[in-house]
Amino acid sequence: MPRFTSAKPDSRLIPLPWDVPLAEWPAEHLVALPRGISRHVVRFIRVGTSVYAAKELIEAAAIHEYRTLQDLTRTDTPAVEPLAVVTGRTTPHGEPLDPVLITRHLEFSLPYRALFSSGVRPETVNRLLDALVVLLARLHLIGFLWLDVSLSNVLFRRDAGEFAAYLVDAETAEMHDQLTDGQRAHDLSIATTNLFGEFCDLQAGRLLDESLDPLYLVESINARYAELWSELTGAEEFPGAELYRIENRVRRLNALGFDIAELDITTAQDGSSVRIQPKVVDAGHHSRRLLRLTGLDVEENQARRLLNDLDTFRFRTNQQDTDEALVAHQWLTECFQPVVSTIPEHLRGKRDGAQIFHEVLDYRWYASQREHREVPLVEATWGYIHDVLSGLPDEALSSTAEVEEAGRRLANPYDPSQGFVDDDGEPMPEDPWETEPSSPASPTGVLDIAELRRRAAGSD
C-alpha cells in the first residue's frame, strides 16, 4: 500500500499507478515538458489541471529532499515547492519500488538547455550567472549548503530584463545555523567545476556564443559572488563625520534587491569612527513593496520595473501628495490590468502577466522613439501582441517545440536523458528579445556593485 506524506495533500494523486515503476507509466498521465538531464527517473505528471514533477529515489533521500525543500519554501527562498513523498510502493508481485518525491511544476520556468537551444546573447549568459550567484548567496545567508550547484539543478524564470534562478535539486543539501567561509568556498568550487563542464558541453553542441570562454565564465562566478557577499554581509568602517555612509549602504542593498532587517552599528568612545555590519538581510526589497501596494506577487526585477512605472504614473497624473496606496490601486486598474487583460487567452501561456507588462513597456519605448510621439499603452499592447508575443515560444506549459532542442527531436519526449532521434527537425522558434540588442529602457547590470558604489558616492 503506498503511503503519502504531505503537508498539502492532493487527493487526485492517490489513484495514480504507484505499483508501476515511474519509467513505465502510461503516457496518459505524463506531460512532455523541457527539463534538465537527471540521474534519477523524473517525469512530469498531470492530474486535473495541475502539473507536478515526480522523481523516483531511495527513501532516505526522498524524505531528506522533501524536508529541505520545505525549509526553503518556509523561508521564501526560490526553490521548487515540495508536495508529497509516496513511500511503501510495491509492484503487483510484491517487489518493492523506490519512493517518489512530488514537487509542483514551476510555471514559466526554463531549464538552461531549453534557453540555450533557442540561442542566447552573451549578455544573457551573464544574466543567468548573476541569477545563479544571487540564488547561491541567498541560500548561504540562511545556512543552506547546496553541495550540488549546477545549471541542471537550477530553473530560470524571466524577471524583467534579468532572470531569477530557482533551486530544483536539494538531494545533497545540508541545513546549518550558519555556514563557515570554508563551506561557502566549497559550494563555490563545486559550482565552478559543474558549470565548466556544462558550458563545455554547450560549446561542443555549438549552443554557446563563440565569444564566450567557459573558463572565463566560471571564473567570473567567484568574483561576482565575493562582491555580492561582501556587500550583503561585510563590515564597513569610516570616520564619525561620514554618517551618510550608513544610508548609502542601505540604498546599495536595496538596489541589489535586499532589505536590512538588522544592522549592527558600533561607534568609538570618542565618536571618531563608526563600524557598520548588516547582521540580517532579507531578499525581495522591491517585490515585497509591490505586493504590499498592489497585491501583485512577482519576481524582484519585474517588481522594480513595475514600481518605476507606478512612480512615473504618479508623476504624470500629478499625485505626488496623494497616498501611495491609492495611486497604486489606480495604476493597477488603469495601467497594469488593461494590458494584461488585452492579451488573448491563447497567448497567455507565453509569458506571465508581469513579464508581459515589462515587455510592453519596452515595446512602447521603442515605438515612441521610432514614431517621435508618446504611444498610448493600449496601442502599444496591441502592437506588442502582433509583433512580438504571437511569435514567441510557449513557456508556461507544453508545446511540442519545447521538448525539442536546437531543432532536434528527443528519442523519448518524457525523458531528455535518452538523447535524440537522428533526423533533422524544424528549427526552434526564435525569441526576438534574444536576437535584438538589449533594451536601453530595461534596468541592466543589477549586480554591478562597482556601479552602485559610484552612483551612491555621486549622490552624496
Ligand SMILES: Nc1ncnc2c1ncn2[C@@H]1O[C@H](COP(=O)(O)OP(=O)(O)OP(=O)(O)O)[C@@H](O)[C@H]1O
Ligand atoms: N518542480 C519542477 N518544476 C519544473 N521542472 C522540474 C521540477 N522538478 C524537476 N524538474 C526538472 O527535472 C530535472 C531533474 O530533476 P532533479 O535535478 O531533481 O533530478 P536528479 O536526478 O536528482 O538530478 P541529478 O542528476 O542532478 O541528481 C531538473 O533539471 C528540472 O529541469
Ligand SMILES: [Mg+2]
Ligand atoms: Mg539534478
